[in-house]
Structure formats: structure tokens, C-alpha cells
Amino acid sequence: MTALTIKGVCKSFGDHPVLDGVDLTVADGELTAVLGASGCGKTTLLRLIAGFAAPDEGTIALGDDVVVGDGTFVSPQRRRVGYVPQEGALFPHLDVAENIVFGLPRSERKAHHRVDELLELVGLDRRVRHRAPHQLSGGQQQRVALARALAPRPTLLLLDEPFSSLDAALRTETREAVVSALRAASASALLVTHDQGEAMSMADRIAIMRDGRIVQADAPAAVYGQPADAATARSVGHANVLEAQVRDGLAHTSIGPIPLRRLRRDGPAQILVRPEQVLIVPADGTSIQTLARVDRVHFYGHDSVVALTVLATDERVLARISGGTSPVLGATVDLELAGEAMNYATEP
Numbered sequence: 401m402t403a404l405t406i407k408g409v410c411k412s413f414g415d416h417p418v419l420d421g422v423d424l425t426v427a428d429g430e431l432t433a434v435l436g437a438s439g440c441g442k443t444t445l446l447r448l449i450a451g452f453a454a455p456d457e458g459t460i461a462l463g464d465d466v467v468v469g470d471g472t473f474v475s476p477q478r479r480r481v482g483y484v485p486q487e488g489a490l491f492p493h494l495d496v497a498e499n500i501v502f503g504l505p506r507s508e509r510k511a512h513h514r515v516d517e518l519l520e521l522v523g524l525d526r527r528v529r530h531r532a533p534h535q536l537s538g539g540q541q542q543r544v545a546l547a548r549a550l551a552p553r554p555t556l557l558l559l560d561e562p563f564s565s566l567d568a569a570l571r572t573e574t575r576e577a578v579v580s581a582l583r584a585a586s587a588s589a590l591l592v593t594h595d596q597g598e599a600m601s602m603a604d605r606i607a608i609m610r611d612g613r614i615v616q617a618d619a620p621a622a623v624y625g626q627p628a629d630a631a632t633a634r635s636v637g638h639a640n641v642l643e644a645q646v647r648d649g650l651a652h653t654s655i656g657p658i659p660l661r662r663l664r665r666d667g668p669a670q671i672l673v674r675p676e677q678v679l680i681v682p683a684d685g686t687s688i689q690t691l692a693r694v695d696r697v698h699f700y701g702h703d704s705v706v707a708l709t710v711l712a713t714d715e716r717v718l719a720r721i722s723g724g725t726s727p728v729l730g731a732t733v734d735l736e737l738a739g740e741a742m743n744y745a746t747e748p
């Protein structure tokens with residue numbers, strides 16, 4: 401069963417098309433992340449699903465029920481969709497428990513065990529139940545917002561960049577709490593974000609949104625390893641797109657040959673090599689070498705990304721190295737390629 405099915409959804413504001421034929425499904429019990437640059441239409445898509453606006457074309461179904469399209473428009477209150485916005489979602493004059501039960505039918509609002517159950521689900525101590533929102537940290541507030549959205553057991557939960565206002569440490573902790581809560585509740589959810597790390601680490605599936613369309617929807621590892629095109633490759637991590645000549649199943653690049661993941665006819669191509677596939681080896685002068693100059697080292701603690709220039713061609717490449725040892729700036733090193741590359745038609 402699918403929790404959400406979107407087909408051919410278009411939406412323009414004046415003569416500015418924002419969504420241009422969006423197709424997307426969310427499977428039952430799965431978390432799908434829509435990843436796209438700021439302004440690409442992610443919030444607009446969520447608003448259409450929630451029923452806060454209507455598409456110009458296309459259909460949206462929740463479970464088996466078409467909620468918009470084919471002459472139907474189901475009002476937001478009747479869609480059984482939960483919404484967790486960026487921040488400031490809680491009612492400031494209500495305490496935590498009152499916020500959580502807000503969306504429940506009046507007869508269920510007195511059910512204290514449901515509040516305790518939801519607090520536990522989102523990893524909050526039940527002693528916070530009588531606190532006001534301003535007495536909670538940003539991460540705790542977002543967990544309460546999630547508990548409130550889950551309370552009526554929605555068919556689908558919509559999460560609109562819910563961690564963007566949190567600092568780095570709190571963001572990681574809150575993401576983990578949200579993923580566990582969604583799993584424990586077997587909830588189906590759609591998260592929109594422009595943060596590739598967030599999408600990769602949290603989601604069962606990632607849908608890449610660009611130019612008003614979903615260009616690829618796949619498991620995070622598939623989007624990272626086999627992106628549909630070079631732009632998608634760049635949207636989910638550092639990417640080297642190298643010019644190559646394809647011959648006998650190998651791509652011959654300025655750093656040497658590398659096997660291709662999907663074979664194409666011989667000739668010019670652009671290939672994708674991730675920085676962790678570019679190996680830096682000492683330039684010892686004993687074998688065939690690809691000499692490169694170390695231009696910059698971006699230190700991330702657990703690893704570093706090294707920016708290099710291939711001396712023979714001036715091509716710029718990135719290499720990822722683990723641990724604390726970094727090559728010296730300006731040093732000449734030798735490069736090798738490991739694994740397999742994706743290849744694309746040469747862009748004009």
C-alpha cells in the first residue's frame with residue numbers, strides 16, 4: 401500500500417511555474433525526503449498535500465482516497481495529514497499536554513495515558529507535560545510538535561524542514577529521536593529539506609526535486625552511487641565530474657582508467673567519481689603516475705576533503721582522506737582511481 405500518490409501535479413503563481421508535473425509516492429510506514437534547493441517548490445508541494453492550496457493540474461491520493469484532482473477537493477481537516485512546520489509551531493498559551501491533545505476529538509482530550517504514550521514515543525520525560533513551550537529547548541519544542549502531529553494517528557505526516565532552527569548537536573539528536581518515533585508509530589512521512597546530510601541519514605527514500613519535477617526517487621545509497629545525472633550527483637555530496645574517453649568498457653580519464661557501472665558506446669563521456677574513490681599515493685617515481693598539486697585541505701575532523709589540480713591537464717579533483725594526516729599544501733602527490741564510475745552523455 402502507498403500512503404501518498406502524487407501524479408502530474410502542476411502549480412504556477414501568476415506566470416511563474418513552480419511545480420511542473422510532480423510524480424511521487426510514499427510507501428506505507430516509510431520516510432521519504434524531498435531534497436531540493438531553496439525556492440524549488442518543496443513547501444508548495446507540502447501545502448498542496450495538506451490541502452492549504454489546490455494544484456492547477458494533477459491528482460493527489462492519500463492511501464486509496466483521491467483528495468484532490470478529478471473534480472475532487474477534500475478540505476484540510478478531512479485529510480488525516482499531520483504537519484510539523486519549521487519552528488514556532490506550538491501554541492504559546494497552552495502547556496505541553498494541551499498542545500499535544502489539541503488536534504484530538506474533544507472526547508479524547510482527557511486521555512492522559514495518550515499524552516504519556518506520545519511523550520515517551522518522542523523521547524521526552526513525562527514531567528514536561530505541564531511546562532509552557534517557552535520553558536523547553538528548541539529540540540524539545542520540535543518533539544512536542546511531532547507528538548501533537550502524531551496524536552490523531554494521521555495517514556501521512558508532513559515535516560517541513562523541522563530541524564533548520566536547531567544548532568548542530570541538537571539537530572542530530574532531534575533527528576534521531578524523530579526517526580525512532582516515526583518507526584515506533586509505523587508512521588508514513590514526507591520530509592522536505594535542502595540539507596543533503598539530513599535526507600541521507602534519515603530517509604528510507606530520497607526524491608530529488610529540481611526545476612519543478614522529481615528527477616530521481618530512490619534509496620539514499622542508490623541516489624549517491626547511481627545518480628540520474630551530474631547535477632543530482634552534486635546535490636547529494638561532493639562529486640568529481642571528469643571528462644573521459646570510453647573504450648572497451650573503461651573510462652580513460654586524466655587520472656587513469658576506471659571501469660564503468662553502466663556501459664555505453666565508445667567515445668567522449670562525463671563520468672562521476674566520488675572523492676573517496678580518488679586515492680592519494682606518495683609520488684615515488686617508480687610507476688605510471690598522475691601527478692597533482694595539493695591546493696586546499698578541508699578538515700572535517702573524522703575525515704578531510706583535499707582539493708587538487710592534475711598537473712598535466714589542470715583538471716580540479718577532490719579526494720577524501722580519513723584520519724588526522726593531511727598532505728602538505730603545495731605538495732606534489734600521485735593519484736589513483738578505485739571502484740567503478742557512473743557515466744553520462746557529455747553536456748554541451
Ligand SMILES: Nc1ncnc2c1ncn2[C@@H]1O[C@H](COP(=O)(O)OP(=O)(O)OP(=O)(O)O)[C@@H](O)[C@H]1O
Nearest residue numbers: 413414418436437438439440441442443444445594
Ligand atoms: N503564495 C505564493 N504566491 C506567489 N509566489 C509564491 C507563493 N508561494 C510560493 N511562491 C514562490 O514559489 C517558489 C517556491 O517556493 P517554496 O516556498 O515552495 O520553495 P521551497 O523549496 O520550500 O523553498 P525554501 O527551502 O526556501 O523554503 C518561490 O519562488 C516562491 O517565491
